[in-house]
Amino acid sequence: MNKEIRILSPCGILGYGYPASSFLRGMEEEIHGIVVDAGSTDAGPHKLGAGVSIVSRRATKKDLEIILKNGVPRNIPIIIGSAGGAGARPHVEWTLDIVNEILAENGLQAKIAVIWADFTQEEIIEANNQGKIKPLSANIPSLSNEMIQETGSIVAQMGHEPILEALHNDSDIIICGRAYDPSPFAAIGIYHGMDEALSYHLGKILECGALCAVPGTTKDCILGTIKEDSFTVKSLNPARKCTPMTVAAHTFYEKEHPYLLHGPGIELDLSQCEFTEIEDGVVQVTKSKLTKPEQMFIKLEGARRVAYRTFVIAGVRDPILLENIEEIQQAVKEQVTEYYPEIDTEDYEIHFYNYGMNAVLGEMETEPFRGHEIGALFEVIAKTQELANTICATVRSTFLHYGYDKRKSTAGNLAFPFAPSDIEFGAVYEFSIYHLMEITENPFRIEYVQGEM
Amino acid sequence: MTSLFELAKVLRSKNSGPFELTLDILFDSKENYDRVKYSGKISVETICKLYNITEDQVHHLVFFDQALGVKITIARKTSSGTVGDRDVYGAQQHAPLMKIMIE
Numbered sequence: 377m378n379k380e381i382r383i384l385s386p387c388g389i390l391g392y393g394y395p396a397s398s399f400l401r402g403m404e405e406e407i408h409g410i411v412v413d414a415g416s417t418d419a420g421p422h423k424l425g426a427g428v429s430i431v432s433r434r435a436t437k438k439d440l441e442i443i444l445k446n447g448v449p450r451n452i453p454i455i456i457g458s459a460g461g462a463g464a465r466p467h468v469e470w471t472l473d474i475v476n477e478i479l480a481e482n483g484l485q486a487k488i489a490v491i492w493a494d495f496t497q498e499e500i501i502e503a504n505n506q507g508k509i510k511p512l513s514a515n516i517p518s519l520s521n522e523m524i525q526e527t528g529s530i531v532a533q534m535g536h537e538p539i540l541e542a543l544h545n546d547s548d549i550i551i552c553g554r555a556y557d558p559s560p561f562a563a564i565g566i567y568h569g570m571d572e573a574l575s576y577h578l579g580k581i582l583e584c585g586a587l588c589a590v591p592g593t594t595k596d597c598i599l600g601t602i603k604e605d606s607f608t609v610k611s612l613n614p615a616r617k618c619t620p621m622t623v624a625a626h627t628f629y630e631k632e633h634p635y636l637l638h639g640p641g642i643e644l645d646l647s648q649c650e651f652t653e654i655e656d657g658v659v660q661v662t663k664s665k666l667t668k669p670e671q672m673f674i675k676l677e678g679a680r681r682v683a684y685r686t687f688v689i690a691g692v693r694d695p696i697l698l699e700n701i702e703e704i705q706q707a708v709k710e711q712v713t714e715y716y717p718e719i720d721t722e723d724y725e726i727h728f729y730n731y732g733m734n735a736v737l738g739e740m741e742t743e744p745f746r747g748h749e750i751g752a753l754f755e756v757i758a759k760t761q762e763l764a765n766t767i768c769a770t771v772r773s774t775f776l777h778y779g780y781d782k783r784k785s786t787a788g789n790l791a792f793p794f795a796p797s798d799i800e801f802g803a804v805y806e807f808s809i810y811h812l813m814e815i816t817e818n819p820f821r822i823e824y825v826q827g828e829m
Numbered sequence: 830m831t832s833l834f835e836l837a838k839v840l841r842s843k844n845s846g847p848f849e850l851t852l853d854i855l856f857d858s859k860e861n862y863d864r865v866k867y868s869g870k871i872s873v874e875t876i877c878k879l880y881n882i883t884e885d886q887v888h889h890l891v892f893f894d895q896a897l898g899v900k901i902t903i904a905r906k907t908s909s910g911t912v913g914d915r916d917v918y919g920a921q922q923h924a925p926l927m928k929i930m931i932e
Contacts, residue, residue, distance in 0.1 A: 418917075621855075805911065806910075
């Protein structure tokens, strides 16, 4: 076998943008798949919980337009991983709608495979009752059925198997619900009979776009080529270069272990990998290994609504106030609580984050405060939005006028940058499910639709 | 004595999933990497002291020679993006490492 399989990764997250010139440079080569990851848990549980995307519809359409206009007429399979950010039903439908709009506007036709990653509460409860669910890491609590019932949106990360099936069914565009980030990339290599370990390792490198190059960015294109016993990566923008160090370092990126990576039904061992520059800016990787564990697990993700938030951001410049700000904030908190004896203190929380003092590291901060001003952000977390608004308004007025010891600035304590000062944030979510579920067969459902002309 | 800040090429933190935080220290020379690796300063004890955490909260501490890098993964006290979290992406939790002094 002497074939090479080339995969173009336009950018790290669909909707982040990339130079069209980089993409078109990729089009000059024979490309076997254009694959773009759209998802991440990085931005927290809100996207999954609220069913919204983290990038705008306009930006997503801009990115997809270049991909579809170039890929569809050339019959290059296009795969979108973790559509819409979190890969649940509303995210997949949102993406499908954008894809259809582009196809219609450009007079293109395509066979679209939609791979759903949603699970019902009943399915998860049943698996939980059968003892098939375990926490992903030691600090995640065991899953109770009550927790599952409170979780509105549950998805699982798919491996390459359903994507492979969609490729075998001659799909032009494959829109995946939540997928293990490297899987959609790996599927292209595996479809063409290439080594699974190399396919997955390359997927791990490609899923962040040009982040494996220097200067690194998620907003540019990268080309991956799988060969018989190696793969290579190169930047499609002459302004960036891949080096053995940048590619090896990227193997490290945002995973809990530098060279042992777990995915659905696979374990990658990259401890023996060799990273070599074979020509200027082209890095070759060899000796990626992959094993298949006896039991197949998929990662579940679920988000539940835990509270509502209202917050205020204000500046504090008065040096006398700054001297004892934390004590004063504590006193403000107590005064507010005393003002509302009729409200159960379990129903709300008041938090202060003093930017410039300890807001980022919180109780882990060891650096003494040295500034002359701080950004004081305070929030109220409550059972209802109305309660959060009410308590926050009282915190704001109490803090604004609080008569602390040695005070000279009797007109007010806070510099608000905006009017109104109080920002109604809406619902706050948490990852209530982040567990592994044992499966015996591929549970992901594929639906085929004809993209209209 | 030189600070880790001066010796490392990359010193970063990031979520590895919503329940863990991973700290990467990467070097651009084998000399600096070896100097840090064999100094014994990058240890579970050092991390516990710097982040005010217990040993069971340090999930991994691994040197990866090919990448000239060290990876340390610790448990998050609050899961990403929910009530009480201060750093949703976990991208600004690396700073305490910078001051580690290497002989």
